[in-house]
Amino acid sequence: xxxxxxxxxxxxxxxHAVVYGQPALAVPxxxxxxxxxxLDINRAGIWISAPDIGLHEELSRLASENPLAxxxxxxxxxxxxxxPPSGGCEAVSxxxxxxxxxxxxxxxxxxxxxxxxxxxxxASGLGSGAAVSxxxxxxxxxxLSSPLDDEKVNEIAYKVExxxxxxxxxxxxxxxTYGKPIFFxxxxxxxxxxxxxxxxxxxxxxxxxxxxKKSVADVLKLWEQNPxxxxxxxxxxxxxxxxxxQAIEGGHPERLGALxxxxxxxxxxxxxxxxALDYLTEASLNAxxxxxxxxxxxxxxxxxxxxxxxxxxxxxxxxxxxxxKKVILTEVR
Numbered sequence: 265x266x267x268x269x270x271x272x273x274x275x276x277x278x279x280h281a282v283v284y285g286q287p288a289l290a291v292p293x294x295x296x297x298x299x300x301x302x303l304d305i306n307r308a309g310i311w312i313s314a315p316d317i318g319l320h321e322e323l324s325r326l327a328s329e330n331p332l333a334x335x336x337x338x339x340x341x342x343x344x345x346x347x348p349p350s351g352g353c354e355a356v357s358x359x360x361x362x363x364x365x366x367x368x369x370x371x372x373x374x375x376x377x378x379x380x381x382x383x384x385x386x387a388s389g390l391g392s393g394a395a396v397s398x399x400x401x402x403x404x405x406x407x408l409s410s411p412l413d414d415e416k417v418n419e420i421a422y423k424v425e426x427x428x429x430x431x432x433x434x435x436x437x438x439x440x441t442y443g444k445p446i447f448f449x450x451x452x453x454x455x456x457x458x459x460x461x462x463x464x465x466x467x468x469x470x471x472x473x474x475x476x477k478k479s480v481a482d483v484l485k486l487w488e489q490n491p492x493x494x495x496x497x498x499x500x501x502x503x504x505x506x507x508x509x510q511a512i513e514g515g516h517p518e519r520l521g522a523l524x525x526x527x528x529x530x531x532x533x534x535x536x537x538x539x540a541l542d543y544l545t546e547a548s549l550n551a552x553x554x555x556x557x558x559x560x561x562x563x564x565x566x567x568x569x570x571x572x573x574x575x576x577x578x579x580x581x582x583x584x585x586x587x588x589k590k591v592i593l594t595e596v597r
Contacts, residue, residue, distance in 0.1 A: 265303040268402035272296045272384040273391035273439045274467060274559045274568055276520075276596075277527050278448075278505040280483050280534055282433040284495070286502030287449045289457060289509060290439040291596050293467065298382040298395035300403040305377045310336065314380040331427045335397055336378065338420045339404045342412065378404065385590075387473040389560015393428040394436035397421040417441050428477060445596065447509050457509065462597035463517035464571050466548065466579055470540040471589035472564025479536050479561040486535065494534075501530050517596075521555025521570050528557035536562030544586050545569070551582035 271292040278288025305311065310323040312332050319332075326333040378400060384392040398421050405412045412420075421437035435448045445457035487494040504523050511519040528545055531537050537558055545556040548569035556569040571579050580591045 265301055266403050266407040267299065267301050268399045268406065269297045269299045270395040270398035270402070270440050271391075271443055272298075272395055273436060274465070274566070275389070275435065276559070276568070277508045277523065278501055279389075279558075279560055279562070280480070280531065280536060281498040281501035281505075282435055282448060282450060283480060283483075284487070284498045285450055286498050287447060287505040287509075288433070288435055289445070289447055289505055289512070290435050291445040291457075292439055292443050293390065293592070293594050294443075295592050295594050296383040296385075296390070298380065298384055298392065298399045300396070300399035301377075301379045302403045302407040303377055303379070305375050307375050309375045311375060311377040312336070312380070313377055316380075316382055317386075329427065331393070331397075331424050332380075332400070334427060335400055335420070335424045336404065338423055339401055339408075339412075342416060342420060343405065343408055343410050345408075376407070385469060385566075387475045387565065388469060389474065389476065389558075389562070389565035390467075391436045391440050394421055394425060394440040397424045397437065398440050414441050432476070432480070445512075447505075458513050459597050460513055460515035461517055462595050463512075463520070464573050464576055465594050465596060466553075466569045466571055466576060466583065467559070467566050467592040467594060468544050468548070468569070468583040468588035469566050469590040470538075470544065470564050470587070472538070472540055474561055474564030476561035479563050483534055483536065497530050497533055501527060504530075517570070518554060521553070524555030524557040524568070524570060525549075531558055531562060534562075538563050540564065540587065541567050544583055544588055547582045547586035548579050551575070551579045553579050 271294045273290055273292050276289040282288035313320045384390050384395055386392050401417050401420050418437055418441040422434050425432040425437050433450050439446050447455040447457050504527050508523050541558045544567045548556045552575045553569040553571050559566050559568045576593055583591050
């Protein structure tokens with residue numbers, strides 16, 4: 265058996281604008297995570313088990329566009345395996361051997377099961393899809409005695425993100441793969457973000473599922489209708505992200521509050537906020553938060569609030585009273 269886990273993530277600044285070439289800041293949240301196990305079973309085939317979504321199926325029976333099927337097949341392809349076998353496998357040491365057969369031949373009674381579990385809420389802007397992908401890639405490649413490096417893991421995970429989200433920026437898979445705060449510009453080299461002074465965030469879940477693919481597509485429509493206005497909004501969000509980086513690396517996280525409020529106003533103009541998100545951001549500010557904004561695709565999912573450690577309990581209570589289904593306290597460092 266092999267095992268791997270990957271954290272969730274939140275976007276601090278720049279969601280949606282990052283798709284259009286502007287910078288964004290994102291951090292891993294290790295308070296929740298996805299896990300993948302690959303184990304031998306006494307049953308033929310490669311079985312995918314995801315109890316959280318009621319899935320238990322043999323790989324060949326999944327639709328070709330299924331993200332999990334695409335993911336597993338991408339790992340095989342990357343390792344030079346032409347097609348997944350119907351049986352199980354045994355570790356092999358020679359790359360040349362691996363390219364012609366998947367370990368030794370097993371009888372029809374043997375196979376493997378890829379079991380997936382996650383504590384990350386689905387469709388909430390917390391990187392659940394990316395975390396599942398990264399965990400599976402690492403567990404499966406390790407099982408095949410060919411663990412992939414971060415760059416290759418990130419590359420495969422991004423392919424699957426395109427199935428989940430249509431035209432993703434790549435920020436989710438990147439921050440989840442590397443497990444560190446990042447300053448991200450699409451198609452540019454990854455820059456790890458240095459956090460000079462740790463700071464406290466509360467993450468509040470609206471309880472409203474909000475697939476990122478839909479909001480990304482809607483923002484694209486708005487851009488097509490009025491590119492001049494939308495580009496100006498994206499540029500403003502990008503400027504905020506750059507200023508936020510300076511505050512974080514300069515040891516002044518308290519300056520992030522006003523930037524969060526301004527970023528949220530831009531996201532409202534992009535029509536990706538909603539009543540529940542606006543209500544929670546206002547509730548947190550009224551309770552003493554230094555700043556607040558939605559995080560991720562919007563239209564539901566989560567919002568984040570910047571707080572001192574001392575005020576965090578009062579803000580969390582206010583968020584629950586305002587309707588948050590779950591509130592997580594995390595420290596960015």
